[in-house]
Amino acid sequence: MTLDERKQKILQALIKDYISSAEPVGSRTIAKKYDLGVSPATIRNEMADLEDLGYIEQPHTSAGRIPSDRGYRYYVDCLMKKKRLTEEEQKTILSKYKIKVRDIGNVLQVTNNIMSNITNYTSIVLGPQFNQSNLRHVQLVPLDNDKALVVVVTDNGMVQTKMIDLPQTINDIDLQKISQIMNAKLQGLSLEDIKLTLIKEIYSELSKHKHIFNAAIDLIQETLNLNHEDKVYLAGTLNILNQPEFRDIKKVKTLLSLLEQEKVLMEILSDKCTPEEGINVKIGGENTVEGLQNCSTITATYQIDGRVIGSVGVIGPTRMDYEKAVTIVEFMTQHLSLMMRDFYR
Amino acid sequence: MTLDERKQKILQALIKDYISSAEPVGSRTIAKKYDLGVSPATIRNEMADLEDLGYIEQPHTSAGRIPSDRGYRYYVDCLMKKKRLTEEEQKTILSKYKIKVRDIGNVLQVTNNIMSNITNYTSIVLGPQFNQSNLRHVQLVPLDNDKALVVVVTDNGMVQTKMIDLPQTINDIDLQKISQIMNAKLQGLSLEDIKLTLIKEIYSELSKHKHIFNAAIDLIQETLNLNHEDKVYLAGTLNILNQPEFRDIKKVKTLLSLLEQEKVLMEILSDKCTPEEGINVKIGGENTVEGLQNCSTITATYQIDGRVIGSVGVIGPTRMDYEKAVTIVEFMTQHLSLMMRDFYR
DNA sequence: TTTAGCACTCGACTAGTTAGAGTGCTAACA
């Protein structure tokens, strides 16, 4: 469905005005502020048409109009022009990454904070998911006589450790030997491979040290299973308190409760009705998550070598500055992809 | 300052009523609900006295009275009788600890959740602080030809790892040797000791592998410096949204912003005007943290072998159920102390 | 097709009124 030019202009003006004012917009306001060369009466007629078509609606008879979900959708798809950040803005953003980075988590957190600060909405970041990680190294490190540390390293750089008790009968050389055997047999394998075949084989070789071997295998399984940064970062939750649509404490509570649940955040980020690549905008009722019908979400993925490994998103009221939010989200994912490549080489 | 019995009874009744209703309490209500054997008129006289003494106040002429900070203080110090949890309640709480505990963090989180759930206020937990931790073990684990993992273990069970690049010239045996030397020289030492004396000594022995040695020392320093669970856990922040005193979105924002800052949480927990042991109740204006004047905090410490290593607290409106909150906080710290002892043996 | 004019609608605001809760004071009572 395409609208004639004047209707488009009116719709655009209305949405723009509503986004910044949060008040229903009347025909007069549009005629005055936006130079369309026609009188309020004409605009009224056009607005009546737009309402019939479902792009805008009227809260009550004597109020102005506000965009409907459908109106926003049309705006996002057809009217909004994508901006690029200016050099200036890019610099400001990139300067915030100049911190001591201990692990990838820091990078994600900084990213998250930048997004929520600039957009003034809530933002979420999902850490990289490697659907298959393989065992790179396993090592038993003797600590005291009766304790050792199992260290497991995966090929995507994740390290996990676990303390275990040792039986008296074992010495450092045994531990070294066990490590060697496990590495020889298991290195490079995925969780499935490890489970499937080799356990028994090693079992016989290491039958004497069943206890230790079991502990090590446990940790290996746990580590390979644990999807690394399977963690969702959340930032700027309090920003919603600035939005006039959340003046009602009940609404605040509903939304904040939702955002507390990792499951929900995952759902927001992974809900892929549109292609995996590019920006994904969900407006109001388009959100499948119950209770998010007054919000819009803008999500996008970041990649390594074209492979999607994680995603980020922004959550705001339906009356959201889509132009700005989309621009930021796009820039952030692009930059994240670059940084990921550097990080994992 | 001590009050006569009838005044005490009236104050107690008033506070009790106000805690549960959040509405100013009138003389009539007290006479009807609480069987004091006197008429509302008498109670009015007594209440006028109590107001003169500063224990209660009147929001406006034709309203009932509400307790002042001073009134709450008197209640907490003199009128409130400490309860113990019933066997039943204790069981319910303890059953929640039956989860797979990977590290101490889980325990603290569960504790926090229990507290906020039962009290219906916000609760915070500060992880154990060991003011001095010593190096238990350091190990270089070869991964590939050009990478190794530095593993550092402290005597209170904290493990940190870091990936380093290796020069071509080094082999596994070298790494093993370096580990041995470092352990021989540094094991059991504190950060200060390590800094002070031995660096040079080892340096000469390991001059060939300066690069690796430096990386290891870096991690050791970082690890010993990092105060283990130097982390504050926060739970039940949304509970404040149920409190009628936070119907105003601005107040919500102020408080939630405060609670977002770790620094503030630390301040709440570590603000020791009263002795370290036992329960510490701060009512309204007694809180030194700016913006917390409408809240009360109840904090307490947990210990190992009588040594204070961490603290927990509950934050709620001044109109708080002190009896319940104190009981819970006390129980939780006692139980935490027990669990810590088991955990760190 | 556009526009000016006009009657109409509805929410926001204001002012006035009422009902009710609670107080303080006074005088009577035990």
Next chain:
DNA sequence: TGTTAGCACTCTAACTAGTCGAGTGCTAAA
């Protein structure tokens, strides 16, 4: 002397009109 009943008084919350202004839809003229 302490307690109580009675009463006048105060103040807020809730309700009711009444007014204003923003905005609309419709009609008729340009």
